[in-house]
Amino acid sequence: MPLVNDCVFCKILRGEIPNTTIYEDDMVLAFLDIAPYNLGHTVIIPKTHCVSSTELDPEYLCAMIKVAPKIGAAVLRATKAEGFHIVQNNGRAAGQTVPHVHFHVMPRFAGDGVIFSSSGVKYDSPEAMQELASKVRTVLAK
Numbered sequence: 001m002p003l004v005n006d007c008v009f010c011k012i013l014r015g016e017i018p019n020t021t022i023y024e025d026d027m028v029l030a031f032l033d034i035a036p037y038n039l040g041h042t043v044i045i046p047k048t049h050c051v052s053s054t055e056l057d058p059e060y061l062c063a064m065i066k067v068a069p070k071i072g073a074a075v076l077r078a079t080k081a082e083g084f085h086i087v088q089n090n091g092r093a094a095g096q097t098v099p100h101v102h103f104h105v106m107p108r109f110a111g112d113g114v115i116f117s118s119s120g121v122k123y124d125s126p127e128a129m130q131e132l133a134s135k136v137r138t139v140l141a142k
């Protein structure tokens with residue numbers, strides 16, 4: 001899909017908004033996040049507009065996931081971080097605020113205070129867990 005006018009990441013791709021690029025190739029651009037969880041927090045985007053990873057051409061998806069660990073390792077060395085997340089949010093409920101597919105590479109330091117926590121939800125029973133797995137398998141098989 002071509003770039004669109006009202007998308008902030010498309011604007012970055014068109015050079016209309018300044019960004020701090022750390023990596024670029026034919027298919028992806030990676031730059032420092034403007035509101036980082038930690039210093040070195042990087043966003044990787046495809047050079048095409050698409051809202052969700054479920055609709056993105058797999059070639060772009062592959063190009064992004066291929067560079068994500070390399071970028072993570074580089075950010076880790078540059079920042080002396082001790083670990084990193086690779087995160088990709090789809091939909092508002094999942095925390096997606098920019099409707100242009102992207103991966104986050106987020107460096108972590110022990111005791112840095114960044115919190116990703118579970119809601120504590122549990123399956124009612126092992127059967128309920130099996131039932132849900134079966135439902136998902138059915139949808140996947142379609």
Ligand code: 5GP
Nearest residue numbers: 008017019032033034035089095096097098
């Ligand atoms: P999301 O919440 O959609 O998964 O992540 C979007 C990310 O893009 C956020 O972490 C946000 O800080 C970052 N972001 C939004 N606008 C800009 C921008 O104009 N420049 C940069 N560098 N990052 C941005």
Ligand code: ZN
Nearest residue numbers: 007010049100
């Ligand atoms: Zn876009």
